[in-house]
Amino acid sequence: MSATTSTKGRVLLAYSGGLDTSCILAWLIEQGYEVMCYMANVGQEEDFDAAVIKAKGCGATKVFVEDLQREFVEELIYPAVQANTIYEGIYLLGTSLARPVIARRQMEIAARENCQYVSHGCTGKGNDQVRFELAYYALKPDIKVIAPWRIPEFYERFAGRKDLLAFAAEKNIPVVQTAAKPWSTDENLFHISYEAGILEDPDVTPPKDMWKLTVDPEDAPNTPERITIEFTKGKPTKVINGAKQVTDGLEIFLYLNQLARQHGIGRLDIVENRFIGIKSRGCYETPAGTILRVAHMDIEGLTLDRQVRNLRDQFVTPQYSNILYNGMYFSPEAEFLLSSIEASQKTVNGEVRLKLYKGNVIVEGRSSKTNNLYDMEESSMDVQGGFSPLDSEGFIKIQSIRLKKWGVNQKLV
Amino acid sequence: MSATTSTKGRVLLAYSGGLDTSCILAWLIEQGYEVMCYMANVGQEEDFDAAVIKAKGCGATKVFVEDLQREFVEELIYPAVQANTIYEGIYLLGTSLARPVIARRQMEIAARENCQYVSHGCTGKGNDQVRFELAYYALKPDIKVIAPWRIPEFYERFAGRKDLLAFAAEKNIPVVQTAAKPWSTDENLFHISYEAGILEDPDVTPPKDMWKLTVDPEDAPNTPERITIEFTKGKPTKVINGAKQVTDGLEIFLYLNQLARQHGIGRLDIVENRFIGIKSRGCYETPAGTILRVAHMDIEGLTLDRQVRNLRDQFVTPQYSNILYNGMYFSPEAEFLLSSIEASQKTVNGEVRLKLYKGNVIVEGRSSKTNNLYDMEESSMDVQGGFSPLDSEGFIKIQSIRLKKWGVNQKLV
């Protein structure tokens, strides 16, 4: 089918190379659209060349493969490290963090290539449809979105994998004959997620061979490895491992990934709450992200003022985490919070020494050349520094005024 | 010296059996007080019988040894488990949690024995003086506190260990001839802390032989151990390990301690911010507490409503953690928050299956018989349950209204 027969306009489809989006591609063409395909390289394991050939074979008039790894690490991941973002106290937000860079480039290409429509292969029950589309609408408020898995005509026609395979055969879409895994995954350089299928029973232990990125802690080396991470304004700027030093932002992340994977670091298995209010079980591997979280929180202990930390922890971290999870990265509130994340990290400079061992990230020490908030003498129990013990007495007495008033009424003992 | 010569009144001294509080005991008698000694058994390793003999030898008119382990676990530790309390994102508050039960019994005995004064051996720079005294004043607003390490006459006379040893010799206080460790510790059944001495340099790695409660993860068994913890309204009510079942509140905690210690679980090394505004380095071992935190957060994923969790996480957890750390357990705000902790846990019922392995606490599955918030069908990406994909479309469109308005002004792409 040639683009000249398309009558409904031009669509930029977020394409993965898999069965679903290939069928969506063919179906959109069947519906009368011209379709261009867009693939974002955010560090996932993928044969992009094969996917380009496949997309063109299916009738895509253009295929764009975009390497977004650097902006993913520098613009999304590192601010998240600075903010210690975490969802529901556990999940490091690996899928959410990739969506903004993917959606942004898609909108840029849609604008440049005069696509009136964009399309994606997300289901109608998950978080990703929300994340992609809220980003689309914020970035290009006049964009029109085609979400086939929410169109009855589409989802009723393709009720099961069998229907998709039949359609693929009809449209000459090549299908790789691999046994489908009994779960879904989403991978990028920050993490991989596993959900659905056998994992929908939250009491089923994931099979050992599910985990892809990290070595099983039980199979990890018996000898620990020691590294040093340097932070500058809360972002990692150097990793030292013996004689080896890595200083480039993207390279630092990839190198930490390599180490963390070897040592079985970053596995998670949780039940979380999706934005739309459904509870969902997910398993995750976040190797470098787990190391960076431990290290960053540790260097903040040494270098960040208590009250700034306290305010940031209570207000910025949970709110920014929720914003990311809910797909609101392109929003006035995210812009607002990002400015305060940056403001919080001015003093977060120093080095953390870590031991990596069978799933553990163990802090062995930390130091900072530029920071004077930690004062060994003042901290010492043996040395009298900075203030007199009598000051503590006054401090306690004043703090007790309110409690005594309350205690009189309580008659607690 | 007999009590009859005391002219200044009666003191109830929090006594540890060590050099410091023995000298304080003798000094208080020298100052003209009658002194009774009080020892709280909160699960620390201690020869209470020897300490009683020593206190009496030093001139204490009475010595009270109180077993507070059960109330410590049931009244302080389990509500903290329910609330996922944690200080500065890392520290599990082991010292803070013991202080309220210790102070409460001390006030009860002071009231019963007509002691006008209480005394303790805390230094003038730490958190513990604050925690003990705020509790004292709230519980018994008219109590008078003697804190020798804040009294110039005392701390100038006993400027170093040598001075204490000399005074001990003078007063015939027996001194155990052990080499002093180059750090201080505080131990109870929840944790042990290490601070001061060589640890004051935050870049010094703690020596391997410092860690007392837990096996080094590197020396822990090569074979993982699997257990199941049952929670009822957010509190652990059963531990199952093969054929073994433990159901008593205190026994559960002690058994989890035993397992966690074997598997090297619960070590921490951090720089934290003391209440009085000083940064301080501390190392901690919190074996059972670490297992319970992982397990409780996991069962909440399955059984706690998203918004209740979100409100509790943002408002109750950090505030209650700070209250504990700052010694405000006996306060109207703690009472206020404790009522909301209880209100939050009504649905937190179920079982978590864990694997313990070389420092790791790995969740392998969870289930709940009484909870229906998790709905496999609704959660499933394959099954259409509870709502139509078109609803998601409306949800997204409504969420985008505000973002589009903002996006129009931003011209982001």
Added chain:
Amino acid sequence: MSATTSTKGRVLLAYSGGLDTSCILAWLIEQGYEVMCYMANVGQEEDFDAAVIKAKGCGATKVFVEDLQREFVEELIYPAVQANTIYEGIYLLGTSLARPVIARRQMEIAARENCQYVSHGCTGKGNDQVRFELAYYALKPDIKVIAPWRIPEFYERFAGRKDLLAFAAEKNIPVVQTAAKPWSTDENLFHISYEAGILEDPDVTPPKDMWKLTVDPEDAPNTPERITIEFTKGKPTKVINGAKQVTDGLEIFLYLNQLARQHGIGRLDIVENRFIGIKSRGCYETPAGTILRVAHMDIEGLTLDRQVRNLRDQFVTPQYSNILYNGMYFSPEAEFLLSSIEASQKTVNGEVRLKLYKGNVIVEGRSSKTNNLYDMEESSMDVQGGFSPLDSEGFIKIQSIRLKKWGVNQKLV
């Protein structure tokens, strides 16, 4: 048309007696439903008898008029007074507060009368559709909702008032020949709202004759009136005005309404943010609610602990206000917060003396017989009470430790 011809099931319609819901009533019957009508008396000015006749004339098989004033005041309004609820710092939530009692009774009747459906006349752009339906679904998860103003078949047929009038004529629905006001209103005993029409331009000053409940402050009495309000656990339990005393919960509220209306108290004109993300201009009159807010906040100053107040203000008040505004009253998070509202008010007992004058609610004094948190001697600048000035010195010195460390780096002067 008789109910026997209805084939689609039974609907309980929230009926107002006006043109819109009368047309909806007739239309539902036309669609093949049996329709019962439900009117909630929440204190609005309404001819209920005439409405019942009208509904029956239109074909309703039953009409229920329910007096919900007492539960509205005691179950919804007074807890909101306790919590100082306010939306966006200004709006006292008068519409939101009535919705839960209205929806709850509707669900009770729907259950009792075996109605499979409920219906309402809310538009598709406002907050009320959300509030009613979220309440319906929480209270009776299997209920089916018919919202005609969101059904294309309906809203396309009735595109303007003219179409409704034509339909009314066709169905013999009596229409009161009053000139439609150029705005919409929602009235109950707590407030009246005005929006839409000429008010959609946020720079149009509402005409003097729009305001219905309160006298214009400029026309209010030149002589102030003085009253005393007694609070018990944060709820008003007595109003005293000279010799007159009112002690019944509902009567207190109605009497305060009467006084406030006379003195021009409680007018507001704001631009607010609807739940669905649209900005909207509304004008409101909340007479008694405004007096109670001033009085309750004042008595809390005297009787509520600082930290409890601080926690409640930051966490409970804004969250519970948003929950009400967004229609989530029947939710686990509202239940959770309501328990903490109650916990916060134990000590809020006492009397506030007020002067009402031309729109102003002026506090003239307050007292509490049962409360000892306020201590004149301690508070006095002249008398030395409770603590020594030296304690303040220590308090300040300890507070300054952290600031000095920071200041050294800043070189601020």
Added chain:
Amino acid sequence: MSATTSTKGRVLLAYSGGLDTSCILAWLIEQGYEVMCYMANVGQEEDFDAAVIKAKGCGATKVFVEDLQREFVEELIYPAVQANTIYEGIYLLGTSLARPVIARRQMEIAARENCQYVSHGCTGKGNDQVRFELAYYALKPDIKVIAPWRIPEFYERFAGRKDLLAFAAEKNIPVVQTAAKPWSTDENLFHISYEAGILEDPDVTPPKDMWKLTVDPEDAPNTPERITIEFTKGKPTKVINGAKQVTDGLEIFLYLNQLARQHGIGRLDIVENRFIGIKSRGCYETPAGTILRVAHMDIEGLTLDRQVRNLRDQFVTPQYSNILYNGMYFSPEAEFLLSSIEASQKTVNGEVRLKLYKGNVIVEGRSSKTNNLYDMEESSMDVQGGFSPLDSEGFIKIQSIRLKKWGVNQKLV
């Protein structure tokens, strides 16, 4: 006494010209200090020339009178307007806001004039000692503070006003023969406070002649006055009153003060919680500040995104208000929050039309030329704009998923 005899060093005394600080001045000289005096003009009613003569007569070697009005308005007051700062929901922080500019200039002069010491006349029970000294220590960590009212030698010698008068006579300090008011005041261009004395009984109504800045609302003009205030990035940049326009930052504030005072705007009478934990009764007049609060909150309704407002309201406003009240303006956390206040106000541009009448500040309309967040068409209940009613249906259905799950368990009806 000449400065040459001073042996203890040089003190910069915050001098008011009144009896207390004149006695402190003489006493410090008596103690052997050289004393310079510093008076800050923050808009209070004061005869500075007379005070300079008096200070020199008492032995001050230099006297500095500094006009800080502009920096007070532009650096402290306007950011507080932007943040809608308010303490305990009621008090506009007029004393707290002046302290930072006063303390900063004092430290600058102390540094320039090589004063090792500063001194002030604050009592040992209030907030101001804390505010001044925390600012001193943050700005100049090595400064030494002499607080005579906390020095036993001083406060025991001057136990009452009689003792001060006797000392004044001895030192030839001229005393103005005015009857002392039965309360204390603190005045600046933002507000005046009244506390202590007869006000210590919280049920005593302040006498009519206490109020100094504002006309009694009952005596205010019977004719309302209408003005327009323009905001740019949340700060007032123009006031229009008929033909009159004021555009200078300081002039705007002073002009609003004049109007507000005439119309009886800004009186308050509250019981508040001091930082040190004591409840205290205060009366306040904050004329211009009250107008600006109403106007700024109104323009934010029109121009500020809902979520940014919500985050700012919950996190920034209460925290920054507490920071000001507690005297922590010069702190890392204030710096952190101020950056987010500025970030929040980018879109807060527009005009608010107000009516001033007998204590009331009544909004009559608002507009913004640069803002598009308010969309009359989208807001309209009559016009279909931006989204389909079906979207609302989906929005509600998705929001209900979680509530239905909960409702099933509750069996609420």
